[in-house]
Amino acid sequence: MDYHNPVLLKETVDGLAIKPDGVYVDVTFGGGGHSREILKRLGADGKLFAFDQDKDALENAIDDPRFTLINENFRFAKRFLRFYGAAQVDGILGDFGVSSHQFDVAERGFSTRFDAKLDMRMNQGDKLSAYHVVNEYAEEDLSRVLLQYGELRSAPKLARTLVSVRKDQPVETTEDLKQALQSYLPKGREHKLLAQIYQAIRIEVNQELEVL
Template sequence: MDLQSTYHKPVMLQECLEGLQINPEGTYVDVTFGGGGHSRAILQQLTTGRLLVFDQDPDAAANAAEFKDDKRFTFIASNFRHLKRYLKLHKAEKVNGILADLGVSSHQINTPERGFSTRFDADLDMRMNPNSEKTAREVINTRSAAELQRILGMYGEVMNAKTAAEALSIARHKSSIETVNDLKSILMKYAPKHRENKYFAQVFQALRIEVNDELSVLEEFLTQAPEVLDVGGRLVVMSYHSLEDRLVKNFIQKGKFYGEVEKDFYGNEIKPLKSITRKPVEASQEEVTENPRARSAKLRVAEKV
């Protein structure tokens, strides 16, 4: 099986393309290249335009080899928190559209050794970038019970975060927690009956966000996006849980992540983006049936003013 076929189908592909309002001669950025599904569709609409893509995962870099002879295409092996720096490096300081699909790819989930899935026993890894140092194993075995409670409660919205954190803290004194099954065996007794899968999905989400610094990365990216967008340029962001969606929504509506929108001396709101989608766009029932991971996706579109 080739690498490309193990990646997920691009979620809400048509809606993303419509949100970007692609100009065939424009410059576009896909900051979450993954399997290249969205990027391929963008390239099909470009004539003399450019597409620059970001991904820190070496498997995604292997997928990008498919486009290596396309002069319109540039692959940037980096986290998209460095958006502005790399666009400047590649002489694309102003762009017409930016797409971000914040979901974990099916390929990452279905590769057991990456440790993203509750379905396989594997080392507790969960790194989007296999070259980074922090792993889920390190987080679980070295953080204080209070810190683990914060991670589970804030990032996973785990109801019994304190109990779970204390159980992990006690268990690791007997022996190091190394694998997915080690973690599950410790927490199984605290998982609500008949909702075990959802419970572990929340625990894994919390650890993954912490390991990859996902919310800070998203804030840094969103802050830079208006700076690199040309006037009238579009920002299209697809998020998969409420923590991400709240940050995206607040930044689009208020130009900041917390607090109320700032106003100038005349009472005009100071914010760099105008919301195009009054409420988030969700996948059709038909798409969700074909691609279950689209169920939780929320798409927001904004325009640089």
């Protein structure tokens, strides 16, 4: 799987002040760039636990006896660390947001660049998807999501429009979503507004703020 190289990798890991025999946690494993750098600095007795809820990340697992990759959301970190006997850790690293890999895989539905089914789930086993948010949320809940997570002042109008459109037929794809809201996407600013709309829906789908 193609993932981006982490920005400021060395500087970020420097901030952990790695102890050779320490226990560390990478809560957003992704392509494994941060984890590999941490392992370079750990001694034989060090331990690194990594979390990622996206099953695609499992293909980047590192073959190292000091490393454990857990295919779960980091909201469950305390439970799993206790299970593995790591009640105390020396440092935690998190690189939050969407990975370049998730944006680049069209069928995941994260990007405005592709026409794909509305999905946006980081954990593909979760029940709540972008489709459910757009097609099943009450108008006031849709408005709340768009305002709170997208900072869109036009949130009430956008929500009202989506509710009106879906009465005739479901908003199933990213292109359907664009077409439904076309009148609110002025030329020259459409990409910025779409990015805000997508961000709002994505944060709601993945409960990104609640897990922090």
